[in-house]
Amino acid sequence: MALNKRERLLVAVTATFIVLGGNYLLLSPLAKKWGDLRVKTGTAHHELDSIVATLQRAPGWQKEYDQLRQSVGEKSEKFQETSDVLKKLEEEGASSGILIKERRAMPAEDKGVYRELPVVCRFESTIESLVKFLYGLQTGSGFISVQELQVTGQPDNASILRCDIKIQVLAGKSAGGDS
Numbered sequence: 001m002a003l004n005k006r007e008r009l010l011v012a013v014t015a016t017f018i019v020l021g022g023n024y025l026l027l028s029p030l031a032k033k034w035g036d037l038r039v040k041t042g043t044a045h046h047e048l049d050s051i052v053a054t055l056q057r058a059p060g061w062q063k064e065y066d067q068l069r070q071s072v073g074e075k076s077e078k079f080q081e082t083s084d085v086l087k088k089l090e091e092e093g094a095s096s097g098i099l100i101k102e103r104r105a106m107p108a109e110d111k112g113v114y115r116e117l118p119v120v121c122r123f124e125s126t127i128e129s130l131v132k133f134l135y136g137l138q139t140g141s142g143f144i145s146v147q148e149l150q151v152t153g154q155p156d157n158a159s160i161l162r163c164d165i166k167i168q169v170l171a172g173k174s175a176g177g178d179s
Helices: 005-075 082-096 127-140
Strands: 099-105 114-125 144-153 161-172
Touching: 082 099, 082 114, 082 127, 082 161, 114 127, 127 144, 127 161
Parallel strands: none
Antiparallel strands: 099 114, 114 161, 144 161
16 A cells, blocks of 8 residues: 555654654753752752862861960969959959949859859949950959849949949869859
């Protein structure tokens, strides 16, 4: 049976559509999977580059860490008892020009590896001496943290401030145990 020209064209077009449609149905899911895989591979390469860069910086970070650990050990004061903290408050108060009215040691709290030594203090100062006092506590001592600070002005003299402060100091455990 011989096909005429029109029938041959229809067979050729039909075969082309079948081949192209089949390829589309088979290859489009694969192309989507390949695209997803390409994105995942790119993300993995980026993450690998970040990890390699971090590992290359590790020796410098270790050197900085060792320097900081040494400087903390050199600069910080070793507080063992609450009396050491009270003495430090007196020294900072005298050097900054504040007038300490009342100071009270709170019970020490054992935290396992270290102890917290809280101290409550009431004093009068000017703004400048208060700033010097707080700056001296922050920079010149070990692990002192100001937990609460309440500042009120005096009604008769606005330049004098009445301050209530709660300070918490981290202290190492003494060799003989807790005190």
